[in-house]
Amino acid sequence: MSIFDAIGIAGTGVTVNRKWMDAVSDNLANINTAVRTADPAYEAKYVVAAEAADGKGTQVAGIVTGSAEGRLVYDPAHPLADEQGYVKYPDIDMSTQMMSLIMAQRAYQANLSVIDRSKEAYQAALQLGKA
Amino acid sequence: MSIESIGGVGDVASTLGTLATGYGQGIADTDNLQMTTGLGGGSGIGYGGVVNPAAVAGIAGTGPSTSVDGSSGTEFASLLAQGLGGGVDRLQGLQSTSDDLAVKAATGDLTNVHDYMIASNEAQLATQLTVAIRNKAVDAFNEIMRMQV
Numbered sequence: 001m002s003i004f005d006a007i008g009i010a011g012t013g014v015t016v017n018r019k020w021m022d023a024v025s026d027n028l029a030n031i032n033t034a035v036r037t038a039d040p041a042y043e044a045k046y047v048v049a050a051e052a053a054d055g056k057g058t059q060v061a062g063i064v065t066g067s068a069e070g071r072l073v074y075d076p077a078h079p080l081a082d083e084q085g086y087v088k089y090p091d092i093d094m095s096t097q098m099m100s101l102i103m104a105q106r107a108y109q110a111n112l113s114v115i116d117r118s119k120e121a122y123q124a125a126l127q128l129g130k131a
Numbered sequence: 132m133s134i135e136s137i138g139g140v141g142d143v144a145s146t147l148g149t150l151a152t153g154y155g156q157g158i159a160d161t162d163n164l165q166m167t168t169g170l171g172g173g174s175g176i177g178y179g180g181v182v183n184p185a186a187v188a189g190i191a192g193t194g195p196s197t198s199v200d201g202s203s204g205t206e207f208a209s210l211l212a213q214g215l216g217g218g219v220d221r222l223q224g225l226q227s228t229s230d231d232l233a234v235k236a237a238t239g240d241l242t243n244v245h246d247y248m249i250a251s252n253e254a255q256l257a258t259q260l261t262v263a264i265r266n267k268a269v270d271a272f273n274e275i276m277r278m279q280v
Contacts, residue, residue, distance in 0.1 A: 015246075115245075
């Protein structure tokens with residue numbers, strides 16, 4: 001990565017936002033995953049982005065998980081319900097997740113645009129002097 | 132910064148040198164630093180001196196024997212080889228990366244879709260750059276060949 005840095009840097013952004021979308025996808029997929037009240041609920045995943053170690057672009061520093069406490073829902077008909085009729089659902093807010101999804105998607109597209117534009121720019125530079 | 136008859140050739144050499152330098156530590160790593168140091172003065176593109184034929188392995192001695200402007204000449208083939216020196220290796224690397232990712236895409240091992248597209252685009256750009264440098268050098272060669280002696 002030396003001459004086409006703009007493309008490589010934007011590529012790291014695409015990767016991070018792809019992982020963000022993966023995390024949101026996982027959270028939404030598990031939003032209705034009920035467990036017994038005694039068991040830990042599904043923990044929402046949050047991507048932590050950080051500047052790349054070499055200073056070129058970004059990287060995923062790690063995944064932080066949310067609370068395992070979940071929220072208790074009264075549903076006596078549920079097969080996993082306890083004696084009081086409660087089951088535990090993960091503490092995930094769907095509208096927040098959808099908002100994150102849109103942000104991740106837009107950032108993904110923005111980084112892809114950078115790749116496209118910088119490629120056009122490099123190609124224009126290669127056409128210099130060719131009438 | 133003499134713009135004399137041979138100056139145009141030197142300009143091409145300097146251009147190739149700077150391109151190759153940015154092109155993944157091209158000729159800067161070799162012992163031929165003349166072509167890049169010519170630009171160090173901040174005066175744009177410069178006549179960094181004719182490449183020392185001794186620095187060109189294997190083809191030394193095939194350059195014109197008559198010295199122009201007090202410096203010895205060099206051969207275009209070696210000039211081109213040097214200008215593209217680091218670039219060709221870099222191009223090779225980019226293309227093999229792109230090939231590896233293409234295989235991964237075909238076998239289903241590709242984790243990031245964009246990785247392959249980026250690699251193939253970079254390989255394409257590097258190819259275009261290498262071909263552009265080569266064309267410039269060939270143009271310069273043809274220009275010299277057309278010269279009336």
